Amino acid sequence: MGxxxxxxxxGNYCQSRFGQRLQKLTIDAGFDCPNRDGRLGVGGCTFCNVxxxxxxxxxxxxxxxxxxxxxxxKIRNAKRYLAYxxxxxxxxxxxxxxxxxxxxxxxxxxxxxxxIGTRPDCVSDEVLDLLSQYQAQGYEIWLELxxxxxxxxxxxxxxxxxxxxAYQDACKRAHQRGLKVCCHLILGLPGESSQDYQQxxxxxxxxxxxxxxxxxxxxxDGSTMAKAWRAERLEPPSLQHYASSAASLIRxxxxxxxxxxxxxxxxxxxxxxxxxxxxxxxxxxxxxxELQQHGGQGSALANQQLHF
Numbered sequence: 001m002g003x004x005x006x007x008x009x010x011g012n013y014c015q016s017r018f019g020q021r022l023q024k025l026t027i028d029a030g031f032d033c034p035n036r037d038g039r040l041g042v043g044g045c046t047f048c049n050v051x052x053x054x055x056x057x058x059x060x061x062x063x064x065x066x067x068x069x070x071x072x073x074k075i076r077n078a079k080r081y082l083a084y085x086x087x088x089x090x091x092x093x094x095x096x097x098x099x100x101x102x103x104x105x106x107x108x109x110x111x112x113x114x115x116i117g118t119r120p121d122c123v124s125d126e127v128l129d130l131l132s133q134y135q136a137q138g139y140e141i142w143l144e145l146x147x148x149x150x151x152x153x154x155x156x157x158x159x160x161x162x163x164x165x166a167y168q169d170a171c172k173r174a175h176q177r178g179l180k181v182c183c184h185l186i187l188g189l190p191g192e193s194s195q196d197y198q199q200x201x202x203x204x205x206x207x208x209x210x211x212x213x214x215x216x217x218x219x220x221d222g223s224t225m226a227k228a229w230r231a232e233r234l235e236p237p238s239l240q241h242y243a244s245s246a247a248s249l250i251r252x253x254x255x256x257x258x259x260x261x262x263x264x265x266x267x268x269x270x271x272x273x274x275x276x277x278x279x280x281x282x283x284x285x286x287x288x289x290e291l292q293q294h295g296g297q298g299s300a301l302a303n304q305q306l307h308f
Contacts, residue, residue, distance in 0.1 A: 003262070003288055006296030007250055010211070013258045017140070022112060023078035025070035027063055028087040029101045049222040049270065063104040071110055082140060084115040091118040095126045102134070113140025115182070120145045120170040121162040132177040142211060143174050144182045144260075150203035151196055154189050159224070164203065171207050182211030182260050187245050188237030189217055190228075194245050201249050205257075213261040214249065216242045216283065219273040226272055239276040239286050247290030251300035259297070262287050 004012050014022040061069070063083075071081060083105035091098060105111055114134060123143070135141040149155060150164045171181050183204045187197050204212070217236050219229040228234040237245075246262055253259075263283035265271075276282045291297075 002292075003284065006288065006291040007259050007262060008255055008257065008297055010258055010260045014140075018080065018112065020080060021078060022080050022082050022140075023071075023075050024082045024084040024115060025067050025111070026084050026086045027066050027105065029063055029085050029090060031085075031088045031090050031092050049220040063101060064108050067105060067108050067110050081111045082113045082115050082142075083111045084117065086117045089118050089122050090116050091124070091127045092122045095124075095130065098127060099130055102130070106134070106139070111139075113142070115142040115144055117144040117146065119162065120147060120167040123170040123174070125173060128173055128177050128179060131179055135179065142180050142182050142260075143170075144184065144211075144213070145170060146184045147200075147204065148184060148186045149189055149192065149196065150200040151192065154192055154196070157191065158189060167204075168207050171209070175208055180210040181208075182213060182258070183209050184213045184215060185249075186215045186217055187242055187249075190225075190234060194241075194248065197245050197249060198252065201252060205254070209257060211258040211260050212249075212253065213264075214246050214259070215261070215264045216246075216274070216277055218264070218266050218271060218277055220266060220270050221272055222270075229273055236274040236277075238274065239282065242283065243286035243290050246287050247294060248300070250287075250291065250297050251295050253297055254301060255298040257297075 003009060010024075011021045014020065067081070067083060083102075085102075085105075102114055102116075105114060114131070116131065123145075128143075131141050131143065145167060147164070147167045148158070148160065150167070152163045155163055167183075174181050185197070185200055185204075189196075201212075217225075219225050219234065219236050225234055229236070242263070250259065250262065263280075265277050265280040265283065268278055271278050
């Protein structure tokens with residue numbers, strides 16, 4: 001669709017490193033979350049319903065089975081894969097359990113690396129050391145940290161259970177071991193504006209980040225936000241607001257940073273709002289159009305340098 005011309009995508013990155021694109025295969029490894037099991041809370045983040053981003057909730061299948069099933073669905077004729085431990089908090093267990101589950105993915109022989117989705121307050125030194133060992137063996141390793149925003153007031157409002165300091169600490173320790181970090185940001189959180197999004201980008205760039213995922217706020221059934229939306233106390237971002245905001249962040253991002261995702265979608269009946277987020281291409285095409293009109297990744301930084 002042309003996004004690669006304007007954004008340093010994960011596809012571009014993998015093509016450069018491996019000589020081919022790698023397909024991410026999503027895994028539900030049966031992990032829980034401290035914001036749901038009672039350690040931090042029981043309600044989870046106010047936006048959370050895991051079915052919205054893991055519609056094939058498949059923890060009843062073993063990890064190897066999930067990877068084999070996912071690999072059978074060919075996307076762009078992919079032949080190699082990354083195992084994406086996505087559902088809930090994929091570093092939240094005893095280190096022996098984590099090692100067994102990561103190793104099961106490696107042992108399939110299908111994957112060239114691991115993408116580990118987790119919270120910044122659930123990243124122990126033991127976990128980082130384990131991931132470093134896989135990286136030392138030549139595997140592609142990404143630590144995906146769900147920050148969502150660097151604004152502590154917003155983090156408290158959405159019941160995230162940690163502050164920006166936890167993210168800074170996790171990044172520092174990951175980078176000390178040479179691990180790459182991919183930061184997840186949500187655009188459209190209650191009370192936030194485009195200026196807040198820019199501040200979050202500025203903050204994570206200052207800490208240091210190798211990858212970014214952008215996500216529009218979804219109101220999903222079963223979440224706390226669903227109640228506010230039904231009571232007309234919450235308005236998710238419009239397509240235009242999201243596309244222009246996402247494109248602006250991309251233009252202000254250095255070209256070496258890898259964008260793993262520039263939007264996301266969910267399917268009804270889990271998705272309640274916004275309607276446009278029910279189709280994967282609507283958001284992508286809108287972001288691409290903004291980039292085509294106003295410039296691609298890093299272009300705002302180049303303009304600033306020319307101006308000064």
